[in-house]
Amino acid sequence: MTPADAEALRLRALQAVKGVCDPEIPVLTIADLGVLRDVAIRDGRVEVTITPTYSGCPAMNMIQFEIEMALDRAGIGGGQVRTVLSPAWTTDWMTEDGRRKLREYGVSPPKPGGGRRELFGVEEVECPHCGSANTRVLSEFGSTSCKALWRCEDCREPFDYFKCH
Amino acid sequence: MATTSIQVNETPLVLYLLRRADDALILGHRLSEWIGLGPILEEEMALGNIGLDLIGQARSLYAYAAEAEAAGNDEDTFAYLRDAPQYRNLLLAEQPNGDFGQTMVRQLFYSAFADPYWRAMTASGDATLAAVAAKSEKESAYHLRHSSEWVIRLGDGTQESHARVQEAVDVLWPYTGEMFECDAAERTLADGRTVIDPAPLRDAWDGTIGAVLSRATLTLPQNGWMQSGGRTGRHSEHLGHLLSTMQHVQRTYPGAAW
Numbered sequence: 001m002t003p004a005d006a007e008a009l010r011l012r013a014l015q016a017v018k019g020v021c022d023p024e025i026p027v028l029t030i031a032d033l034g035v036l037r038d039v040a041i042r043d044g045r046v047e048v049t050i051t052p053t054y055s056g057c058p059a060m061n062m063i064q065f066e067i068e069m070a071l072d073r074a075g076i077g078g079g080q081v082r083t084v085l086s087p088a089w090t091t092d093w094m095t096e097d098g099r100r101k102l103r104e105y106g107v108s109p110p111k112p113g114g115g116r117r118e119l120f121g122v123e124e125v126e127c128p129h130c131g132s133a134n135t136r137v138l139s140e141f142g143s144t145s146c147k148a149l150w151r152c153e154d155c156r157e158p159f160d161y162f163k164c165h
Numbered sequence: 166m167a168t169t170s171i172q173v174n175e176t177p178l179v180l181y182l183l184r185r186a187d188d189a190l191i192l193g194h195r196l197s198e199w200i201g202l203g204p205i206l207e208e209e210m211a212l213g214n215i216g217l218d219l220i221g222q223a224r225s226l227y228a229y230a231a232e233a234e235a236a237g238n239d240e241d242t243f244a245y246l247r248d249a250p251q252y253r254n255l256l257l258a259e260q261p262n263g264d265f266g267q268t269m270v271r272q273l274f275y276s277a278f279a280d281p282y283w284r285a286m287t288a289s290g291d292a293t294l295a296a297v298a299a300k301s302e303k304e305s306a307y308h309l310r311h312s313s314e315w316v317i318r319l320g321d322g323t324q325e326s327h328a329r330v331q332e333a334v335d336v337l338w339p340y341t342g343e344m345f346e347c348d349a350a351e352r353t354l355a356d357g358r359t360v361i362d363p364a365p366l367r368d369a370w371d372g373t374i375g376a377v378l379s380r381a382t383l384t385l386p387q388n389g390w391m392q393s394g395g396r397t398g399r400h401s402e403h404l405g406h407l408l409s410t411m412q413h414v415q416r417t418y419p420g421a422a423w
Contacts, residue, residue: 052221052300054217054218054221054300054304055218055221055222055224055225055297055300055301055304056217056218056219056220056221056222056224057221058217084296085225085293085296085297085299085300086292086295086296086299087299088296088299088300088303089300090303115303115306115307116306117306119309119310119313119373119376119377120313120380138207139207139208139210139211140211140307140310140311140314141207141210141211141213141214141215141311142210143210145214145217145218149207163307165303165307
């Protein structure tokens with residue numbers, strides 16, 4: 001395989017896998033989330049590198065499955081999916097486009113700056129429905145590892161907040 | 166998979182990995198026992214989520230232990246085919262859930278240690294351990310904040326909640342010293358910068374626990390005597406009962422899968 005062929009294959013694979021959606025937040029792709037770390041050609045084969053959001057994220061098997069399916073649909077055989085833990089995933093890797101899509105989906109996007117380490121104090125989170133900052137946390141844990149449950153005190157709607165991590 | 170227990174060749178690194186993996190698995194399993202019994206829906210989700218993080222951490226550590234031992238064992242055989250004396254977890258992790266307050270105090274005691282521990286371990290000279298640590302420290306910081314808030318709310322709550330959570334603090338206190346121990350096997354790894362000696366983290370832990378208990382209007386126990394033995398397989402009666410539930414399916418139907 002010439003270097004030009006390898007690059008063409010890499011771009012074709014990237015195009016195929018970057019549209020794979022997160023099974024639990026289907027409005028986001030794995031590229032939006034920052035879960036997709038790399039697409040490379042190794043010994044003539046496609047190697048896709050992904051990283052979990054949380055250590056116990058149950059979606060990783062499904063994401064790997066979907067990547068294999070996407071490569072197959074693009075006519076690319078023999079692809080490998082590799083999972084790495086380092087560098088540790090952070091919500092700072094989420095794309096601007098991903099943040100906009102989340103907000104439109106009704107989920108308040110994570111604040112920049114990663115997870116906080118202070119023991120006490122509360123975060124300020126904007127309501128994805130009406131934009132008000134007059135909100136409060138209902139539960140620090142939500143329907144998936146990466147979300148918390150909040151409520152807007154102005155429009156009274158509950159909403160998910162994508163936790164900073 | 167056979168039903169008989171496996172034998173593990175516990176080199177210092179394998180032993181270290183099993184200790185930390187067992188802490189996370191046993192505490193994660195304890196939290197999973199709350200599923201269907203949580204006091205409110207939000208807390209049921211929280212306990213399940215924290216348990217999931219811990220079991221995820223355990224899986225990464227067991228996978229590395231399997232690679233380091235290279236004797237054909239894997240995550241599943243480590244979890245399902247070792248008896249209580251082969252488990253290396255902290256006694257604190259296996260203590261029963263008690264009421265919700267006791268579960269939160271146990272979580273606070275563990276997370277106030279795990280948080281600075283994994284942050285310090287991100288500097289490990291072992292790339293795999295540093296990677297596991299970088300994920301675990303983020304998760305632990307969140308667990309610590311959550312359990313602190315509950316201990317404060319319950320301690321500074323009603324007479325009943327205050328009394329119950331104070332009792333939980335007193336009951337669990339003698340199991341907290343074990344976290345800071347460093348035996349010869351772990352010392353070897355610490356000298357090679359693979360792991361850190363946990364003893365110097367005592368000040369940070371005391372500071373966190375002191376601040377939380379003070380806000381919670383709870384009294385810090387003055388008893389300095391500490392129980393230990395989990396790291397060498399001397400466990401309380403509770404672990405065997407936990408394992409009999411957790412291992413039941415694999416012991417009865419070897420290799421069962423779905």
